[in-house]
Amino acid sequence: MSIAENKIKKFENNNCAENNVFYQAMEEVIYSIAPLLESDSRYARHAILERLVVPDRIIKFKVTWLDDSNEVQVNTGYRVQFNNALGPYKGGLRFHPSVNEGILKFLGFEQILKNSLTGLPIGGGKGGSDFDPKGKSDFEVMKFCTAFMTELHKYIGPRIDVPAGDIGVGAREIGYLFGEYKKITSSYEGALTGKPYFFGGSLMRPEATGYGVVYFAQSMLEIENKESLEGKICTVSGAGNVALHVIEKLQAIDAIVVSCSDSHGAIYDQRGVDLELLKELKLNRRVSLQEYVDTHTEATYTSVDEYPKNGHAVWSIACYAAFPCATQNELSEVDAQSLIENGCVSVVEGANMPSTSEAIALLQSHKVCFAPAKAANAGGVAVSEFEMSQNASMAKWSYAKVDEKLKETMQMICKRVALTAKDYGVEGNYVDGANIAGFKKVADAMIAEGI
């Protein structure tokens, strides 16, 4: 039995359905880092892997709040403080009915290696709640956020743990959370990132994840001697923060984005999607994408019920590059097969772990350039760290400075991942390169810091 199979077997004993996504993320990392574990016995001697896959602590709490009908509502809140070997715990908050401990453990685990890849002093964590902001009034969202912070504030702080946004948590939610933190602690400090600019946020934080994904894609295609994205057909899934900014940056470099999706269905607009309309529908009015075809009658809308079996409408569209930016496991083996058959050259993950393990294996075996989320979408957390720096020094960086540093960071991550893959004999495998480079830095810090 190989070292990777041995480790996986050991951890599998604790497996349960809720933890499936966490084990999926963990298995991928273990297979990738096996050559490193075999070549350097320090990691086994210090039981680094055994220590890394268990969060430092999981905080779980009750959140009670009053809805607009004055009825008491009860939700569950979480903060998974996974690993702080490299800096304060850092990772977003997700508000979505699907949130549970397993999903947050998967996201927190990925966050450790992602944050390590940025080269910045940040550890890994994640949190959130099963609260669904969809369909709630602004007042209800505010009441939930203040109730959530009543408990969360005990565990966070600029040098302890600095949450940010994720699915269901944007500038509005961060504003309410920050307001309550400030009130309870009587201090105006950077305990949250993703704040609006006029009270402590960084310029470009909203754009950072999406723009960073495109910068990574450009860098990877250049290293792998592929063509540029200019004039190429690209498909994007999702219609939230990450997807909209991926679309915006792709359009800025003259790529043609023909799709997007939400949890109800997908749009295909052959002439290129209308970003202004998308922003109006998803950011201002927060309605279904179906309304897109009321304005653009030549575009098509496919509802999720019409998706092919185990597949997703967006990935059946022919494209040069695909950008999954909605949610985990949204690109299946069936989807990977259609992308390959339709000549797709590159898949760049904007969402966290949007591709299944089987899809990744198939894409890689067909030499599709595959960029894993923990490297490609690290721009968001990098600019969050820039926000922490600005808050700590009471400085305000210009848009141009943040953009330049973001671009540099994404190019640096890409080169480092590519070089690491080459050093470990898996040239072109960005999954293994990212896992090994991310793991090594955290592991070395853990050894140096003792048990």
Ligand code: NDP
């Ligand atoms: P948002 O809440 O802004 O948007 C999520 C989008 O995905 C929404 O349009 C949502 O549709 C859609 N969606 C959700 N589930 C599905 C599904 N099953 N099929 C198709 N579409 C779906 O979240 P973000 O854009 O912030 O996050 C997207 C992904 O990127 C997540 O994986 C997140 O963890 C990751 N990420 C985000 C970062 C950030 O800075 N925001 C940083 C790094 C990673 P609907 O409108 O119907 O809800």
